[in-house]
């Protein structure tokens with residue numbers, strides 16, 4: 024069973040917060056995984072800020088899984104880029120341009136397919 028299967032606890036929690044399951048939410052969950060990995064986030068997410076040039080659905084994945092409040096998430100003009108910073112580093116995730124129609128398409132996609140550009144830099 025893949026870790027983003029809907030039976031997965033985190034996925035269920037994200038769906039609960041979002042009120043629905045959708046492609047955007049599933050992409051958001053994958054983005055959260057990358058941000059957590061790249062920043063080495065364990066518990067404390069207070070210093071984290073996320074700027075989303077995406078559908079708002081993705082923001083609910085960040086809220087649900089990293090317990091971010093509204094001050095930590097900014098919804099920007101749509102450019103299909105997720106920008107996150109923890110104060111010392113920045114990461115940019117560029118969303119794929121291919122159309123994902125179903126949540127299953129997100130599950131099947133590799134990280135490189137979903138986010139063709141992942142840029143990390145220091146502030």
Ligand SMILES: [Zn+2]
Pocket residue numbers: 041043044045046047048080
């Ligand atoms: Zn949605």
